[in-house]
Amino acid sequence: MASYALxxxxxxxIYAILAIGLNLIAGTTGLLSLCQAxxxxxxxxxxxxxxxxxxxxxxxxxxxxxxxxxxxxxxxxLPTLRLKGDYLAIATLGFxxxxxxxxxxxxxxxxxxxxxxxxxxxxxxxxxxxxSDKGPFAALIWSFVxxxxxxxxxxxxxxxxxxxxxxxxxxxxxxxxxxxVPLYETLAFTLGSAFAGLAGWLWASYNQSVAPETFxxxxxxxxxCMVVLGGMGNPAGVLIGAVVISVASELPRLLGxxxxxxxxxxxxxxxxxxxxxxxxxxxxxxxxRKPDFERSAERSAGEASE
Amino acid sequence: xxxxxxSAPEFSQHVVNGLxxxxxxxxxxxxxxxxxxxxxxxxFAHGEVLMAGTYAALxxxxxxxxxxxxxxxFALAVAAGMAASAFLGVAVERLAYRPLRNAPRLAPxxxxxxxxxxxxxLAAVFFGTKSRRFEYPFDNTAWNLGGVSVTPHQVxxxxxxxxxxxxxxxxxxxxxxxxxxxxxxxxxxxxxxxxIDTERIIMLTFAVGSALAAAAGILIAMEYKVYPTMGSLAGxxxxxxxxxxxxxxxxxxxLGGVVLGLLExxxxxxxxxxxxxxxxxxxGVxxxxxxxxxxxxxxxNFRExx
Numbered sequence: 001m002a003s004y005a006l007x008x009x010x011x012x013x014i015y016a017i018l019a020i021g022l023n024l025i026a027g028t029t030g031l032l033s034l035c036q037a038x039x040x041x042x043x044x045x046x047x048x049x050x051x052x053x054x055x056x057x058x059x060x061x062x063x064x065x066x067x068x069x070x071x072x073x074x075x076x077x078l079p080t081l082r083l084k085g086d087y088l089a090i091a092t093l094g095f096x097x098x099x100x101x102x103x104x105x106x107x108x109x110x111x112x113x114x115x116x117x118x119x120x121x122x123x124x125x126x127x128x129x130x131x132s133d134k135g136p137f138a139a140l141i142w143s144f145v146x147x148x149x150x151x152x153x154x155x156x157x158x159x160x161x162x163x164x165x166x167x168x169x170x171x172x173x174x175x176x177x178x179x180x181v182p183l184y185e186t187l188a189f190t191l192g193s194a195f196a197g198l199a200g201w202l203w204a205s206y207n208q209s210v211a212p213e214t215f216x217x218x219x220x221x222x223x224x225c226m227v228v229l230g231g232m233g234n235p236a237g238v239l240i241g242a243v244v245i246s247v248a249s250e251l252p253r254l255l256g257x258x259x260x261x262x263x264x265x266x267x268x269x270x271x272x273x274x275x276x277x278x279x280x281x282x283x284x285x286x287x288x289r290k291p292d293f294e295r296s297a298e299r300s301a302g303e304a305s306e
Numbered sequence: 307x308x309x310x311x312x313s314a315p316e317f318s319q320h321v322v323n324g325l326x327x328x329x330x331x332x333x334x335x336x337x338x339x340x341x342x343x344x345x346x347x348x349x350f351a352h353g354e355v356l357m358a359g360t361y362a363a364l365x366x367x368x369x370x371x372x373x374x375x376x377x378x379x380f381a382l383a384v385a386a387g388m389a390a391s392a393f394l395g396v397a398v399e400r401l402a403y404r405p406l407r408n409a410p411r412l413a414p415x416x417x418x419x420x421x422x423x424x425x426x427x428l429a430a431v432f433f434g435t436k437s438r439r440f441e442y443p444f445d446n447t448a449w450n451l452g453g454v455s456v457t458p459h460q461v462x463x464x465x466x467x468x469x470x471x472x473x474x475x476x477x478x479x480x481x482x483x484x485x486x487x488x489x490x491x492x493x494x495x496x497x498x499x500x501x502i503d504t505e506r507i508i509m510l511t512f513a514v515g516s517a518l519a520a521a522a523g524i525l526i527a528m529e530y531k532v533y534p535t536m537g538s539l540a541g542x543x544x545x546x547x548x549x550x551x552x553x554x555x556x557x558x559x560x561l562g563g564v565v566l567g568l569l570e571x572x573x574x575x576x577x578x579x580x581x582x583x584x585x586x587x588x589x590g591v592x593x594x595x596x597x598x599x600x601x602x603x604x605x606x607n608f609r610e611x612x
Contacts, residue, residue, distance in 0.1 A: 032415070080597075085411050085412065086348045086411070089348075089412075091596050094593055098589050101586045104582070264430045265431065268427045268431070271420040278402075278417040278420070282413055
């Protein structure tokens with residue numbers, strides 16, 4: 001039971017990092033991306049291939065995974081970010097499919113649909129961690145979650161973060177204010193993918209194996225659910241969203257009901273969460289915290305209308 | 307060049323196969339394009355509505371075949387499937403999209419993704435994940451027409467596609483309701499001010515689009531079986547066809563479907579692209595179209611207004 005709780009902690013942490021990355025893209029900047037799972041896959045496969053075939057150490061693999069995911073994010077972002085709204089969503093969905101297709105078909109490098117399952121145990125700071133060391137892994141993963149969370153909170157208040165928010169609120173007005181919209185959008189997309197690369201590194205290191213079906217459209221939707229449910233643009237909300245969705249998806253197994261309730265009911269639940277969240281609370285559990293100046297502006301507007 | 311390796315009959319064969327595939331894409335694409343024309347959003351659940359209608363038709367067909375001659379049972383099943391899809395399409399619109407009419411643009415898209423997940427997983431729970439056969443109501447032995455083999459199924463596909471599309475064209479172009487539909491698509495608030503019941507038109511649009519999708523689903527099912535996720539890839543491809551032809555344009559969807567079907571079939575046959583990467587072609591086409599001619603082949607060039 002305790003080991004199961006730790007496992008839940010491990011997966012929730014990895015999902016939370018994915019969600020924090022997607023939040024930067026979709027929540028803060030307002031670009032609906034449906035290929036977060038693809039960047040996650042790039043990160044996980046980079047780690048898997050470098051550590052198993054090329055015997056790299058895990059710290060270098062971390063650097064390579066984050067860098068390659070960010071690079072692929074940049075390559076995908078440069079052309080697609082010329083698109084807006086739902087067109088962008090569909091284009092990213094297409095890219096997600098292409099990445100998964102390439103992973104499945106590029107047999108000589110990715111070993112196709114069999115996946116890679118000979119990743120050595122992680123060696124970090126003189127420790128050797130295998131899949132059974134759930135405690136240390138959970139600690140490692142959650143320190144990354146905490147770091148990412150604090151980073152994003154600072155980031156949202158920075159000049160850059162505010163520029164991204166301005167783009168979300170109104171790209172034309174943002175451009176008129178002198179914000180280089182394409183540059184900043186590409187930057188957000190690349191940074192968000194880098195987080196997915198980090199999550200991929202953790203995933204491959206912990207599981208010691210990767211398989212292509214993990215990195216499909218459903219996972220992208222799951223991560224999107226976390227961001228939407230928690231509250232687009234609010235890092236604390238996204239964290240809550242990640243915990244709620246992860247627990248909800250694992251709850252039947254926690255209660256020993258997985259034989260009674262088929263896994264599909266979980267997916268039905270995610271679908272319902274998306275629809276109900278949109279219909280009844282589009283701002284999520286925790287709405288984005290508005291900056292002080294915006295709130296005072298609203299207050300004075302309220303006073304003026306009275 | 308592999309191009310020269312194809313004889314005239316071989317080439318014609320691929321064209322016939324491509325046209326069959328294209329006619330089916332076109333039928334599905336019409337639903338996307340009509341909804342997009344009016345509501346400016348991608349009905350992501352369209353493929354799942356298709357799947358549900360196909361299941362309805364399958365169940366009725368299997369029951370009716372016991373007591374009725376196969377062609378009669380088949381005609382009944384097609385009618386029932388189209389009616390079931392139309393009903394479901396309208397229900398989805400009312401429950402998941404209508405409350406979001408004035409929400410931010412991405413809200414209905416997210417809600418639609420939720421509906422699509424709900425429907426495909428409910429189908430998996432209730433109908434099982436095993437694919438089912440949809441028996442041909444006739445002997446499907448191919449005819450040999452000058453070295454080109456044409457199956458009765460292909461003839462049925464062309465016949466159904468031509469009849470339904472011609473009926474739709476007549477309806478949209480020459481009836482009073484069709485005129486109201488075009489007006490609503492042109493400018494919804496203005497149509498509403500002219501006394502058109504736009505909510506009724508939206509419902510009708512969903513009903514017609516979903517019924518066409520069910521017809522396409524049944525045609526697909528006879529060749530490739532019925533299963534809970536059958537709608538997702540077919541829906542994706544049809545959406546690409548709609549974008550290719552010019553989203554919002556009825557003729558564009560028809561043309562886009564045929565062009566995409568030919569492109570996919572001929573790319574595999576002429577360029578020797580492996581079957582595994584066939585779907586990648588469609589997504590590649592989508593991204594290229596979005597980048598270089600986002601208004602599609604027949605779409606009007608619309609400028610974004612501030």
